[in-house]
Amino acid sequence: MMMPFIQVNQMSCSIKGKVILTDINLKLEQSQCVALVGPNGSGKTTLGKALAGILPFQKGSIYLQNESIKEKSLSSIGTVIGYLFQNPEKQIFASTVAEELSFALKYKGFPADEIEKSVDDMLRRFELNHLKNASTYFLSQGEKQRLAIAALLMNHPQYLILDEPTTGLDSKRKEQLGHLLDSLKDKVGMLLISHDKSFIRRHAYQTLKMEGGQILHD
């Protein structure tokens, strides 16, 4: 039997002695866009981080493409999963927009002209062309959000975990992001962690509700 792209079995996670997630069971397919909703502090972000291998968990298991996530390095998970932090500033580390986009390809040994082409293409898709050589420190929240998502896509991930992707985006940008996610849907699976009900309604195939560290229902 084919295993799902990500499978979580009876996973529990505590941080500094405080139980955040309890007995989580979850199956995520690569071709689906699933939304994770719930009140603040319900464990959505912790679950997202555990799925991306960022946070260690104490009980249960998480399988990514049939392999236990505990046996994978963060860099090998990163080639498969693109994780958007709730605060995009946490994942922007280069000093210019172009440098940020080219980072992963540069250190993976791609030729310079190919990197340049991919960067220009991504800048166009996210309407960031005019900011190509701009400093990342002085971008608006919305621009940082778009840049962080664009940088993730430069890596061609097979699955995206997006924590509050619409934060800081105006309605036009939100719509653009929606179109982009729609265009990726067939190739890339997604877990949307969001409070934005209308965005979820339009783009998610399934909605999971979390409360008190548990998935309540679909």
Place this chain on the structure above:
Amino acid sequence: MTKALDPRTKLLIVLCLSSLGLIITHPILLTFVFLVGLLISMAFKGDFFSLIKRFKKVLYLFIAMIILQSLFTTGGEPLVEIGSVTLLTTLGFQRGFGYLMRVLIILVCGIIVATAKMRHMVQGLVQLGVPYDFAFMASIGIKFLPLLVEEIQDTFVAIELRGIDFKKLSLKAKLEIISYIFTPVFAGALMKAKKLSLSVECRGFRAYDQRTSILTLKMNSLDYLWIALTLTLTIWSLYLYLIY
């Protein structure tokens, strides 16, 4: 019992330890100062080893600096040679080891300071005659240190999540990536400082010339015992350093 010590006593201990770390160059004496600091931090229930764990990802950087410090120091007897090229000398080893001990002394000093309540620390500085503005600034600085460490770790995670395996990179690429890690951390610290200063001003910080405090610190006999012990050990260490 030790946790209830006056913050001024802890500040004196830290001052003595860090001064010894700066003055002393002898590796064995530096190790002794570090071990004494470690014992004191353990007596205050500070957790040195969990701090080392938190610094795990940055340890690589410290080790690289120690190696560089050792390799670029000439003088003394050669320890490691390749052909006619001397890679490591006794003096280089001594300097590198000294640097490591100094970093460790700074860490135990940080742990000792962190065992005092921040409000008490500020009050301790004020009662020592430091203007409140400066004391507050220093306390905020200390408070933000763990956040800086967290930000360095987050940047590491973000880099690895781009599919970059740090261990497999060449030394040149590793050094380049280290610059990627520190630039956002320092830029972020500056921006945070700007926002914080605005925030405290908005809450009426320095609205009045005189600032009163309901908290007044008083030293007890235990404080005097610790002060006497610290000063004795400091003078003894300096004496040993001067003799040898």
